[in-house]
Amino acid sequence: MPSSVRVCGSYTDMNAGTPAEALMDFTGGIHMCIQLSDPPPDLWRLMSRAGNYGALLSCSTPQGESSSLTLSPNGLVEGHAYTVTGVIQMMSRGKPVKMLRLWNPWGKGEWNGDWSDRSSLWQTVNSQDREKCLSVADDGEFWMTLEDFSKFFTDLDICGLNPNFLDEDSSSRWTTSVAEGRWVAGTTAGGCMNYKDSFWTNPQYRVKLCGEKAEKNILVSLMQKSDKRNRHLVQNLHIGFSIFEHRAHRGKFTASFFSSQQPVAQTKTFMNAREVMELLTLKPGEYMIVPSTFHPNETASFLLTILCKTETRCYENSGERSPEPVPEVPDHIITDHVWLTRHCLNSNMADVMKVKNRPEDENKNAFFRQHSDKYEEMDAEQLQRILNEKLLKGDLKSGGFSIDACRSMVALMDTSVTGRLNSSEFIRLWNKVVIYKVTTSTLALSCCTAFQKYSNPVPVPHTSVFYRRVTFVGQDIFFQTDVSRTGTLSLTELRNAVVASGTPGSGEPPGMRVSDDTLNLMALRYGASSGHMTLESFISLILRLDCMFKIFRQLSDGKTMSLQESEVKTSASLL
Template identity: 30%
Template structure:
């Protein structure tokens, strides 16, 4: 994990506050690494110095960690240079940004470059990612910035313009124009976003498409493509959607290898146009054509409708001009739609809004975005194959409120798209992280449970089958699928395939009509049902033993020099260390409780919970009050203890906490698991008691200051509450 638990949750709280203030929107993007482009550029211009980015330095660390790391021979001769050191008259953009400005270098990021090529087809989108207020003349300070959509937020990424070179040539992405640098700088900013250039090696075109647009992607396998695929593709391009395609390579050793026809297997292409043309010698004949671009900037299709093929003779000059046909080894080529379907295995369409591509109407979709987290031992329950833990996954309630306008055959249904995206796996690759295999299932909520925001329990999933689910669990950054269901209330369960896999995700729901989706969060509250102290006639043998022990301790310490006289009169009071001795002597006799013994720190927290007079010690009355609580909690612990092993599985902890009178949300259960579970994801007796003591103490402290569900504290009050707890 990149954060300590406390650091992670503080960071999350800060992000949530920023969103409430409008941060993360297109008009007010988050500052990546806290860098303000405008302020930094002004500072450089005032000092007449060129910006050097210490958050992404011109060093090996920015290049990579394995193949481009310190031990690699590839990096020894790489020199970082600014464009003014590479050529005369460098330009940010020459004659407008176009798809020919993107030529792949020595980095396996064709997936990214295919997406950039698609981006150039829509000026509005392009200049949202590549702000126009930057150049190599006016206001040049060696600093540039780019904007990306990142897991629900727009972020502004600042870089300096030092670029990796070898023999004064760009190592990675370059433009066909030697003095044009926008594409190389865009690649650098995207590398910074993910930690290094090497982190960009290998990927899916849709990943970058979504990061450029905030859109949602739908996949089509050619062998399962709908009959209307040509129409779908044409309408998608008309709407500004971005498209990529590829040819699967079944043999890993033949990855990115050329076929006889000039196409490359295991390689990403951009779809840049779809047209239908009339052939002059066949008056009634029309041909459907697709234009594609190879990010290499070379290596093209050599079959029918390739640059110099005989088929072009059948088109008039006007038709050819309209198609911008030219014979040049630039990586761009045309082919017939039929050959396109035969040769490519998959196509990806990134919709800026997931419009219903299968019909003629353009719909506005409602979008809801939810962030979540799988935490090992608490909310990383795995798929339905693991019924004991599946129910602990994060749950999101979906309400489909209105049916589609175009429902057929009197069918009342709502169209919607569910998109599950795992976060940060590319950035954490250098730490050994790979993409999880992820997916989701959708369950219908019974009418009697509508409006109930409680987490669905294990039995519900044991006795109810899913209403819909993704086609398969897959190890991609994102799993997306379109559904049609009746209006009503549903619960979406996103999960990894295997349990215990920890990571963050974002769940988006797009629907044609009004919908709401939100994480099922129990209302946070506590029932302070304190067991009534037993009277003298009801004392059990164990109670009598405690009274005897307490009196023995009191007698032992009464003669100690300097021992204070109790405010309770002749009765002595028990210190934290004495409480530790009492509890551990009794608990050690219960062989069914797995415990290492209560620590001194835990006993101090217990005293803080019931210490009504602020002495830091317990009277017999306070001691009995505490012990009644411990006995109640001991009964709950025994109920959930697995196989009499004297421990609670961390996944059962939420039920045990609920029985103890506390209703918490998923974030709090995650924190409790991280704080109190051991490496085996189990919680022993003393950790269980420590957790409940802390919960009750903090609830009580909050309620003392509560004003309509919020509290306002000075630094002194905050520290007083948290330090003595």
Template identity: 25%
Template sequence: MTGNSSEFYALRKRLVETRSLFIDREFPPEVQSLSPSGEFSRHTSIRRIEWKRPVDLSRDPKFVSATATRSDLDQGALGNCWFVAAASLLVNGPRQHFERVVPLDQGFDDNYAGIFRFNFWWYGHWKEIIIDDYLPTDGHRLIYCSNWEEKDEFWGALLEKAYAKLRGSYSALDGGKLVDALVDMTGGLPETILLSNRSEIPHNFYDLLWKSSQMNSLVGGSIYLPEGSARPEQRRANGLYMGHAYSITALSVVPWRGGSVKLLRLRNPWGRKEWVGPWSDDSSEIRNLPMEIKRKLNIVIEEDGEFWISLEDFLDNFDEIQLCHLQPDAISQELAHDTRKQNWSVTTFHDAWIKGVTAGGCGNAPYQKLYWKNPQFQVHLVDPDTTDNRQKCTMIVSLMEKEISKSKEIAIGFDVYEVRDSRSRPLDDEALPQTALIHRRGSGKYQFLRAVTKRFEFPPGYFVIIPSTFNPHEDAEFLLRIYTEKNVKSEVIDENNGPGTITPMVRDNMSTLFTKYAGEDGKMDYKELGIFLREATRVELKEEIRFNSEACRSLVTMQDKNKSGYLDWEEAKRLLQDIKIYLAVFRQFDANRSNHIDTLELGSVFNKLGFPVSRMVLTSIVRRYGGRNRKLNLDDFIIVMCKLVIMFDIFQEQQKKTGGPDDVAQFTRNEFLQYAMFC
């Protein structure tokens, strides 16, 4: 279960009073918590899992034995070195950050009730995860994360279980990015520096790492697995493992042979298996160091998974550095200026790429026009930074895809445009040349990462951020964070709902035809209207259009101002005029005459008709009418247009009755139901 601390304390109190032990029904000690598919991890040969509580595994279990340290966590039979390395960095960092994730007011003392809680930053919010303390074992010992040296300590194993619950199962932790776990445990800003191309590595790389560590950034390194590898990890002759993540726990520069050497201390989350090259535990370099430097480096000659390595050897062997900055100042570009900013202002947007509405892709041919369908966010940078006199505004943009399925990889990125003035409507391929001064910058190459972050410096002005996936038509939710030194004005750029001005068209007299098909009362119901429109369109448009019954009902309702259920000649004449306008625009966007239009075109269609609608409304239309292929046929398009007109008229009428703001109208329950049925 998830909850808040007051809920946890109340539940624990009841359990203690009744001498009961908690069982989490949301994440039970059963096989589906290991893997929804029912299969155990590919990393273990264990075929029978027994769930046991720490009190069943130890005579004297401890939540934290003395003080939590980075050596408390050793990876077990699960491919989650990235998580274990991240947790080691967390406990090695500022104590307040660790204790926010791992509250220490719980354990196996008098208040023990088999219930524990942990906190994770989950896409913009701190989320408390409550678990029971049943842990997977082989019957005797833990099979996943544990403390090999102090087997009575269980905070690491319980943290791993809480994270597995957050992500859906233990198998969801089988493979991942170290920086993703760091963000989930801190809410910090992620940054990845690729090391495969030496020419692209910052010239002051070690200084960036040093300053990042001084600002409490959490840092790790990863080695890629060779493409096509059948094994999850592969050992190199030098002791390092490909397909593996290591935490970087310290840095140091030591005198060596008349000069100096830059060193990094790494920890293997396995708690063993170390680097065996220069500066490793048994190397001649370590043996020949003066004792005072050995003490400074805290050299421990034992198989504990921790070792020193030179910067050059690190760069030769590792493929990327992953950093999680606990404060925006530590973004690598910022460190080059060696400044410290305080009280950053952060703006957060939760949004989505929706197939058929906002999933426009990166703009590559032949989908150039779809790019402008992506969500757009306007930022007004007003005041320059106070930390220098360059009259620039720092803006850090971090785009994070909200994880739904690990099997679905999506490449993400964003662009930043500067525009001349405030935008009331989204940028498009027609408006851009007149409104945008320059495509300022972006996140760079689209990447298969959960998050991409970039720092910019711009003069005061208006800027539009457009996040996108690389390919169009990909559904995904995202979190956009914008950090600035000063408060800024920011908003989603969207269309305003409501009709504008439709270009008038000449109305032809079809009264004789109307009289032919109208009833004796001189009016038409929806069936009679369908027959009339079939012939009227053949005469007027040179094509016979057969609207289905639901479309005809909607057309009657749209023009039936007195709500009689029938149309007279004047109403039918206006209706024919509207239909001709709707058809003309529909055909414009149905170039291949398939009688369908792509839902990604709907925003442009509605704008052409003088009836712009917001993304919220567009999303509802697409999900109701778009189907799997995200196409709208003519009948459904007519129904949608009728509903928009009818509902807008109802809203306007009710708003005038009840008064209040322009965008608020009040309805009684019966009025709401009446209008809902009428539409």
């Protein structure tokens, strides 16, 4: 009993609930739920196998007009749970009859229809069956046919420690794969397939089925895990999943894939139950399972369990992806944009910025001397005033950089370890901010320099046309990915912004891979309570990623590197 209290939260929370939850919580077994309004054609064989393997079976009657437990004319209690204690077939008048024995956990109150304790139909079976099965007593136990069972009960739950009850082949060896995940509003909670623009953001899991095709060879279970400790506070979301067949593909599947593909299998309906499951027949191949809530932006944790009769490989598919395409633009602009991205925003951007910055270094030095102290150094408070009132004035949405953010910047850029920024450290910080937040005019001049440098080996548009169209690409990373034009980044836009920023400071082309878990941590650490990220938070995030990347690159020396637990904690503390 104390262990049950810990699971439910309190003694009060142990009151009421569903049989399925009780069976799974107490046994940890394999669960299968069957809606008797649409039963499988092999329902009788399934129940017989479950009985032979010692599985637990429970069922429920439909809820009546009132929420109270009301006794119906047939003797069954409305909205009540019963247990199936026997599955047997006997002969009556020369014909086989499929019979089920049920028990009311109250210990009294029984079915009074056909094959009840005092039914005359018991006189149609042989004396051995009658003596073995019939017990005339108000003990809550009674018999009824499978047809009446399907008519007067709504659902059947089967829970067994051995999954062999799922299949008639007792020699089958079922393998189990379990994955834990989470839907996070704004990031990985895209809703069902009705929401075409956001469905792709849901967690994705790849499954590879090997071996030969077999009937009912895979069971997929999706269980939502509440963040509430007390069970009476839990409000289940409507959940379900879709399964897609796919070929070799690298990275997370985007909206374009789902707009052209239909699922090969899915849950029949989204239910506000703790668990939904489907027993399916799938041919060998590669599949992707997408668990989701019905509505987008609903946060919850979940457990995805896959049981298969053949060798199965399952892994999360969110670790690598390409950014979701921005809205379509005319082809002639795309041509220029591709050229600019390749020669300005990628590895050559560093050279372009160096060419652009050389004549301005003296101006930046003069600016630094004007705003620094008498020792030509700058502390966090001075940096805060310059960023908020000079360099980024008009672009900041939430009051500007906080003093804590500026202290972190000083710590990241302070290579001389003085607690302040000297002239070279400040200019290096300035240049990084420019890369992450470049104005149209600045990038236009830089791109013209790039045009002169690369126009001979690379065919590009005419100079005048090139200069006029450069304003399209002159949007910086932050504002280019802010497709909603709110001045902040939603978490979906943040993913694209981080990917577009590439590997900070590496001089390599864009393409940073961001897993769902990493993105959620970024949003938790740097995002506002609304789930959006401001320009100042984005710059702080990218600066720290830059620092982390350099540390990792120095330690790994370009090779694979493993970290001890203490090193992981130290690295995580920098973020």
